[in-house]
Amino acid sequence: MNAIDVDDRGVIVACAQCGQGNRLAYERLGALPRCARCAAPLAPPAAPIELENEELFEALVSRSALPVLVDFWAPWCGPCKMVAPEVARVAALGAGRWIVAKVNTEELPAAGMRHSVTAIPLFVLFKAGNEIARHAGALPADGLRRFIEGQLGH
Numbered sequence: 430m431n432a433i434d435v436d437d438r439g440v441i442v443a444c445a446q447c448g449q450g451n452r453l454a455y456e457r458l459g460a461l462p463r464c465a466r467c468a469a470p471l472a473p474p475a476a477p478i479e480l481e482n483e484e485l486f487e488a489l490v491s492r493s494a495l496p497v498l499v500d501f502w503a504p505w506c507g508p509c510k511m512v513a514p515e516v517a518r519v520a521a522l523g524a525g526r527w528i529v530a531k532v533n534t535e536e537l538p539a540a541g542m543r544h545s546v547t548a549i550p551l552f553v554l555f556k557a558g559n560e561i562a563r564h565a566g567a568l569p570a571d572g573l574r575r576f577i578e579g580q581l582g583h
């Protein structure tokens with residue numbers, strides 16, 4: 430699976446044509462950008478983004494131009510592991526429409542506390558920095574997609 434890098438300013442995707450890493454600013458994630466080197470169209474993020482610290486979590490959730498589905502999980506959680514491929518699929522299904530991010534509650538306990546994560550897996554949908562819905566428990570990719578689309582009014 431292709432890893433997607435993030436930093437404090439945006440999401441970094443590799444150009445399929447020339448391999449150049451391009452940063453998509455959080456605020457412009459809904460745009461259809463072109464590669465800075467070769468001008469080929471860049472594909473929007475289509476895989477879950479692993480958020481490795483609290484700052485990246487805050488930056489993505491508060492500034493993303495696209496809605497963000499956050500999968501709160503932990504390594505010891507069996508259902509979380511089982512649902513991981515479904516989470517990856519819903520990231521691909523929503524490419525260009527929403528972002529899927531993963532938060533390991535062992536590594537980012539403050540994010541979990543702030544959003545009252547009491548049971549995992551927990552899916553929280555954020556739009557413009559605000560939580561708009563949550564679903565506790567595993568769902569297949571199609572169920573996750575319907576959950577998101579129902580909230581976004583698609």
Ligand SMILES: [Zn+2]
Nearest residue numbers: 444447464467
């Ligand atoms: Zn390129």
